[in-house]
Structures are given as structure tokens and as C-alpha cells.
Amino acid sequence: xxxxxxxxxxxxxxxxxxxxxxxxxxxxxxxxxxxxxxxxxxxxxxxxxxxxxxxxxxxxxxxxxxxxxxxxxxxxxxxxxxxxxxxxxxxxxxxxxxxxxxxxxxxxxxxxxxxxxxxxxxxxxxxxxxxxxxxxxxxxxxxxxxxxxxxxxxxxxxxxxxxxxxxxxxxxxxxxxxxxxxxxxxxxxxxxxxxxxxxxxxxxxxxxxxxxxxxxxxxxxxxxxxxxxxxxxxxxxxxx
Numbered sequence: 001x002x003x004x005x006x007x008x009x010x011x012x013x014x015x016x017x018x019x020x021x022x023x024x025x026x027x028x029x030x031x032x033x034x035x036x037x038x039x040x041x042x043x044x045x046x047x048x049x050x051x052x053x054x055x056x057x058x059x060x061x062x063x064x065x066x067x068x069x070x071x072x073x074x075x076x077x078x079x080x081x082x083x084x085x086x087x088x089x090x091x092x093x094x095x096x097x098x099x100x101x102x103x104x105x106x107x108x109x110x111x112x113x114x115x116x117x118x119x120x121x122x123x124x125x126x127x128x129x130x131x132x133x134x135x136x137x138x139x140x141x142x143x144x145x146x147x148x149x150x151x152x153x154x155x156x157x158x159x160x161x162x163x164x165x166x167x168x169x170x171x172x173x174x175x176x177x178x179x180x181x182x183x184x185x186x187x188x189x190x191x192x193x194x195x196x197x198x199x200x201x202x203x204x205x206x207x208x209x210x211x212x213x214x215x216x217x218x219x220x221x222x223x224x225x226x227x228x229x230x231x232x233x234x235x236x237x238x239x240x
Contacts, residue, residue: 057212060153062146063219068093071150071219072101075141078214082120082207083108083139091143091150098145107159110135122206134161137204139211149222152215156207159198 066074068091076085083105091101110130111118120137121127129135137158144151 056209057216059208059212060142060144060151061212061215062151062222063149063215064222065149066219068098074218075101075103075143075152075215078211078218079103079105079139079141081214082211083137091145100145101143103139103141103143105139107136107138110137119210120207122204122210126204126206134163135159135201136161136198137207139207146222154208154211154215156204156211158201158204160201162197162199 063071065071072088072090076088079085085103086106087102087104089100089102092099108120111121111127112131113127114131121130121135126135135158137156139154139156141155142153144153
């Protein structure tokens with residue numbers, strides 16, 4: 001930028017021309033407008049609920065029959081997109097009878113807005129929540145063999161970390177209560193629940209739906225009941 005410089009008075013003060021002041025003002029104004037637009041768009045993306053209407057899958061869901069080994073391998077592949085497997089009880093064929101299966105995952109810390117490659121935080125709110133809070137999730141899948149396939153139920157439980165005081169707080173620890181006098185039980189009967197540092201927050205239905213949709217994409221859907229025969233419907237067989 002070429003500046004017009006004028007020497008004024010005996011002190012030799014450098015003065016910018018009016019054209020330079022106008023250009024500077026325009027640049028500042030444009031920058032302010034762009035900043036406002038970016039912040040406004042970011043606020044809308046992070047905090048506004050998605051207007052799309054998602055199709056909810058039934059839970060449990062029916063999937064078509066596959067050989068038990070093939071079915072279980074595909075099931076594990078779908079779950080591993082979200083969690084690490086902790087315990088497996090695969091569906092087995094024992095004496096011509098299919099046993100029930102169960103799959104449990106390890107707890108996984110929720111993905112933040114800086115980890116888009118992780119899929120366990122579904123939706124904008126979940127990612128923002130996991131960014132500002134310590135959230136973890138655990139999934140349990142139960143498989144029940146049916147007449148024409150498998151009935152798969154998905155349960156995802158969410159927990160919030162329970163800390164004695166805010167991390168990085170400038171106040172001393174003495175300002176926060178760390179005793180259990182408010183929840184004391186006099187004369188307890190049986191074993192008492194141990195606080196492991198995590199507060200249950202219920203089911204994460206959005207993540208459950210994401211897993212169910214992946215299961216449908218992998219296996220397809222199966223009807224909940226088999227087709228009825230002509231005798232069961234009270235109809236005459238062909239040829240009568």
C-alpha cells in the first residue's frame with residue numbers, strides 16, 4: 001500500500017491521507033462482518049438441533065438368518081466401528097439348537113468436536129457435551145435366535161465423570177464438600193453401592209439408533225413372524 005505522507009508543523013508529525021484512513025476503515029468493517037458470520041454459523045452448527053427427521057429403528061430389531069459364525073463376525077465388525085469389545089458369548093449351534101449370544105464393550109470416553117473420526121458421539125450436542133465434560137459410554141448387545149433370523153437388542157449407557165471439585169479451579173479444596181454426610185445410610189442392609197467416580201446418565205438412544213441402522217445396512221430386515229400356511233388361515237388348498 002502506498003501511503004501519502006505529509007509533514008505538518010515544526011514537530012514533523014506524520015499524517016495519513018484521508019484515502020488511507022478510508023481503506024483501513026473498510027478493512028476493519030469487512031473483518032468484523034466476516035467474524036460475526038463465522039461465529040454465528042458456528043453457534044448455529046454446534047448448538048441448534050438438527051431439523052432432519054430420522055427414521056427410528058425398532059429395538060430389538062429382527063435381522064435375517066445367517067450361519068451363526070458368519071452372523072457373529074458381521075455383528076462384531078459393526079460394533080467395532082464404535083467400541084472395543086470386552087466380552088463375547090457368540091451364538092452357537094449345539095445339538096441343532098441355537099444358543100443366545102451376548103456382547104459387551106469396554107467403556108469409551110466420548111469423542112469431542114476435535115475427533116470427527118470417532119463415531120460414538122452422535123449429533124452436535126453430544127460432541128459439544130463430550131468436549132466440555134468427561135463422558136463415557138458402554139454398549140451391551142443381546143442376540144436371541146428366532147424362527148427366521150435373529151433378534152438383536154442394543155443398549156448403550158452413558159456416564160458422567162464425578163470429580164470432587166472443578167479441574168483447574170483457582171479456589172482451594174477446602175471450599176468443596178468431600179464427605180458423604182448428605183447420603184449417609186444408618187443401619188444399611190446388604191451391600192452398598194460403591195461410587196466409582198462416574199454418575200449414570202441413562203441410555204444414549206441416538207447412538208443405539210446409529211448402531212441399529214448399521215446393522216440394518218449390513219444384514220437387512222427380517223419379518224417378525226413367518227408366513228402363515230393355507231391351513232392356518234383356514235383356506236382351501238389349490239385344486240379343491
